[in-house]
Amino acid sequence: MRSSVFFYPTLRETPQEAQIASHRLMLRSGMISQVTSGIYTWLPLGLKVLRNISQIVREEQDRAGSLEVLMPTIQPAELWEKSGRYHDYGKEMLRIIDRHEREMLYGPTAEEVITDIFARFIKSYRDLPKRFYNIQWKFRDEIRPRFGIMRGREFLMKDNYSFDLSIEGAKASYQAMLEAYVKTFARMDLTAIPVRASSGAIGGNLSHEFQILAETGESEIFYDVDYESLDVNTLTLDRLQTLYAASDELHDPKNCPVPKEKLKTARGIEVGHVFYFGTKYSVPLGAFVMGPDGKQVPVEMGSYGIGISRLVGAIIEAHHDEDGIKWPESVAPFKVGLLNLKIKDEACNKLCDDLYGKLLQAGVDVLYDDRDMGTGAKFADMDLIGLPWQIIIGPRSVSSGQCEVKNRRTGEKLELSFEDALKKVV
Ligand code: 5CA
Numbered sequence: 001m002r003s004s005v006f007f008y009p010t011l012r013e014t015p016q017e018a019q020i021a022s023h024r025l026m027l028r029s030g031m032i033s034q035v036t037s038g039i040y041t042w043l044p045l046g047l048k049v050l051r052n053i054s055q056i057v058r059e060e061q062d063r064a065g066s067l068e069v070l071m072p073t074i075q076p077a078e079l080w081e082k083s084g085r086y087h088d089y090g091k092e093m094l095r096i097i098d099r100h101e102r103e104m105l106y107g108p109t110a111e112e113v114i115t116d117i118f119a120r121f122i123k124s125y126r127d128l129p130k131r132f133y134n135i136q137w138k139f140r141d142e143i144r145p146r147f148g149i150m151r152g153r154e155f156l157m158k159d160n161y162s163f164d165l166s167i168e169g170a171k172a173s174y175q176a177m178l179e180a181y182v183k184t185f186a187r188m189d190l191t192a193i194p195v196r197a198s199s200g201a202i203g204g205n206l207s208h209e210f211q212i213l214a215e216t217g218e219s220e221i222f223y224d225v226d227y228e229s230l231d232v233n234t235l236t237l238d239r240l241q242t243l244y245a246a247s248d249e250l251h252d253p254k255n256c257p258v259p260k261e262k263l264k265t266a267r268g269i270e271v272g273h274v275f276y277f278g279t280k281y282s283v284p285l286g287a288f289v290m291g292p293d294g295k296q297v298p299v300e301m302g303s304y305g306i307g308i309s310r311l312v313g314a315i316i317e318a319h320h321d322e323d324g325i326k327w328p329e330s331v332a333p334f335k336v337g338l339l340n341l342k343i344k345d346e347a348c349n350k351l352c353d354d355l356y357g358k359l360l361q362a363g364v365d366v367l368y369d370d371r372d373m374g375t376g377a378k379f380a381d382m383d384l385i386g387l388p389w390q391i392i393i394g395p396r397s398v399s400s401g402q403c404e405v406k407n408r409r410t411g412e413k414l415e416l417s418f419e420d421a422l423k424k425v426v
Contacts, residue, residue: 125290
């Protein structure tokens with residue numbers, strides 16, 4: 001992609017309304033633009049990241065034996081009257097009346113819709129277990145939307161719902177999801193700590209929140225220092241359960257199982273939340289199956305959310321410096337930024353165009369800064385948008401046959417031939 005064609009309206013100044021790094025950097029790099037309170041347009045650069053994150057989440061959900069569906073954003077009030085949540089949900093629910101005076105709502109979550117699907121199509125224990133997920137926009141009319149997309153009103157969520165015949169089955173689904181989450185977040189270079197949680201409006205009796213450590217996090221958490229060195233490849237749920245973590249509302253200093261020297265406290269951003277809630281929805285919505293003994297039983301359920309749009313902010317909180325974002329390769333909007341320092345120089349242009357062509361041919365997603373502007377501004381923009389690799393070509397490259405390759409993460413710079421530069425980033 002050529003910068004002269006692309007659209008990323010970068011800002012030099014820090015926007016007044018942004019209080020935390022991720023919000024500032026998302027606005028400054030032209031990833032998002034606010035439409036109204038808590039509601040944003042995702043501009044091309046931001047959308048690429050959102051898609052990359054969605055894809056990682058999707059791959060790990062599929063790997064954990066889940067089936068993707070796409071449920072609507074708008075739901076009928078009727079379903080929520082059956083579960084009893086229509087009146088309980090209160091002002092956070094955006095309620096809509098259609099032209100026939102029917103009560104509708106913009107879904108804050110989808111337990112009712114998916115349980116209704118299950119009830120209509122699945123009748124026998126032989127079809128269990130089943131796990132369905134979707135990646136869809138949700139709406140919660142938050143009292144205080146803040147920190148940009150971190151606490152929005154409209155936000156993108158992955159929500160998965162599991163259906164099992166027994167409590168043991170439901171626990172196995174819960175464990176599979178816990179493990180999938182640890183892997184998902186590790187692929188984004190995040191340390192996520194599963195913290196025991198209360199289950200709030202979703203209800204139920206077993207629940208964990210996944211917290212990313214960041215100073216600007218909304219909750220205070222207490223955890224065993226061993227969490228910081230969890231190895232995903234050897235991680236099992238049993239190992240997880242030997243480790244302690246709790247948030248301020250559940251942490252009891254008198255009964256804390258972690259010795260003082262291993263107990264750490266930090267602030268966290270909640271990027272995921274898993275719940276086991278038994279038959280809370282299956283009974284009122286009629287999700288029963290025939291068991292092996294021929295009797296009808298309500299299915300055991302859980303639900304599992306990931307805040308995909310919030311993750312964009314959380315990743316930036318974990319990976320940035322004073323100059324801008326430092327994207328992990330797995331989610332970066334482009335892998336390489338190619339800087340042409342002198343577009344008025346034909347020889348320099350030719351070198352850049354050649355390398356650009358070769359990068360594309362090698363399947364590398366590259367942003368080629370071919371704009372007619374000062375080098376200082378080009379360097380600043382590239383550091384700001386935070387692509388993992390920069391290849392810098394200027395008039396000097398014409399005589400030396402070399403370019404500069406910079407790793408945005410480590411700051412390491414190398415002078416390499418064009419061939420070696422290509423090898424380095426492929
Ligand atoms: N039905 C369950 C799980 S499928 C559920 O709704 N869980 S939740 O309420 O905890 O939301 C799941 C995740 O969505 C949260 O962990 C958080 O990362 C994200 N989320 C929730 N509210 C917002 C919001 N206002 N803005 C951005 N992300 C949010």
